[in-house]
Amino acid sequence: VSTINDSSPLSFSNDTTIPASTFSSNSFVNVEKGDPVAFGPYWEKLRDECMIEIKGDEWMSYFGDANNLCWYMVPPMRDAILRLHNAVGNVVTKDKFLVLGTGSSQLYQALLYALSPSEPSDRPINVVAATPYYSEYKDATDILQSRLFQWIGDAALYDKDEPYIELVTSPNNPDGTLRAPVVNSGAEGKVIYDLAYYWPQYTPITYEVDHDVMLFTFSKCTGHAGSRIGWAFVKDIEVAKKMIRFVHLNSIGVSKESQIRAAKMIEVICDGYQNLKSTKSDHLFFDYGKRLMKERWEKFKGAIEQSKIFTLTKYPTSYCHFNKDLSEQYPAFAWLKCMEGIENGESYLEKLKIRTRGGERFGVDAKYVRVSMIGTNDEFIELCTRLSNAKRE
Ligand code: PMP
DSSP: OTTSOTTSHHHHOOOOSSOGGGOOTTSOEEOSSOOOGGGHHHHHHTTTTTOOOOOTTSSOSSOSOTTSSSTTSOHHHHHHHHHHHHHHTOBOOTTOEEEEEEHHHHHHHHHHHHHSOSSTTSOOEEEEEOSSOOTHHHHHHHTTOOSSEEEEEEGGGOOOSSOEEEEEESSOTTTOOOOOOOOOSOSOEEEEEEOTTOSTTTSOOOSOBOOSEEEEEHHHHHSOGGGOEEEEEESOHHHHHHHHHHHHHHHSSOOHHHHHHHHHHHHHHHHHHHTGGGSOGGGSHHHHHHHHHHHHHHHHHHHHHHHTSEEEOOOOOEEETTTTEEEOOOOSEEEEEEOTTOOOHHHHHHHTTEEOEEGGGGTSOTTEEEEESSSOHHHHHHHHHHHHHOOOO
């Protein structure tokens, strides 16, 4: 850490939860999961501003707002989500229904239900995503062996003359690429846009996205994955109603405590941008987040070049309407491909005591491997050290 100058967001960390000594030469650096704790030091600085108080008699009801179609969503949550998108300019919120979920993972299940055929006699609808796809989609689709929907796999290979649901994750997890639908079968298709990473710390905000079904998550926006808050913008009221029915039967709504907390964090972010003149630049969340991701990526690229084991995905530069600058992408994950002669990236890195997620989980071969860029500062520094010291066998 000492090589990084004091104004750097990397040195901003005084993360005491994982002491540097955790990393003895025998211990693993775990960059397998996408736990977004990297922004913790930012929130630590603002901990007092983010305090909320919930009294004993407050938020007891199942209902949040009986006048809203999404009856379990509390008004401060709805207002905060709309205010955030309005500030960032990443989505057209007008003429859409807002559906809240316990993480976007719950809304994914709700959407599979809502977009499936309603006649029980119909065949299960086919669910596809272009490879490499987010590794949880497959298991989340097939866990209940539903008669309504079934996982098929690679959207690029889909050639059935049957209805389908295509998942488009943009920027994509695992490889950070910007994506559009790829199915070319002529059959009737519905598209779910998973925009978990369409936030300014990861990618330039190039336009306001406007699709029939769009998923967002608080987890990757602010880093508060533990609150389990996700939301969907949906054009068709019938789809929105079916999703709300699913959330009703699955969890009778979403925790009011989580909603109040999430609304507060979003309010703190938006207040910062609204009062630009009086906010210190390292107190602007997305500015901080982008600087952190940029510094991590620069350091990581250096380590990968030194190691001569992997190649990295290349990203375009585009104009960001939010930051008002030309910018590269700084994805939440690095997607590595082994150079000639190495067949399995995950097991290669396992020998270096780096735990990662191999390509097969994402529908591609074992030459690829995903590495989280959003873990703790100590983990990240140790990851770069181990990679740059690695000598090819
Ligand atoms: N979609 C994508 C592409 C993700 O990467 C994740 C989190 N890893 C999710 C959805 C799920 O997010 P949540 O925490 O809101 O359930």
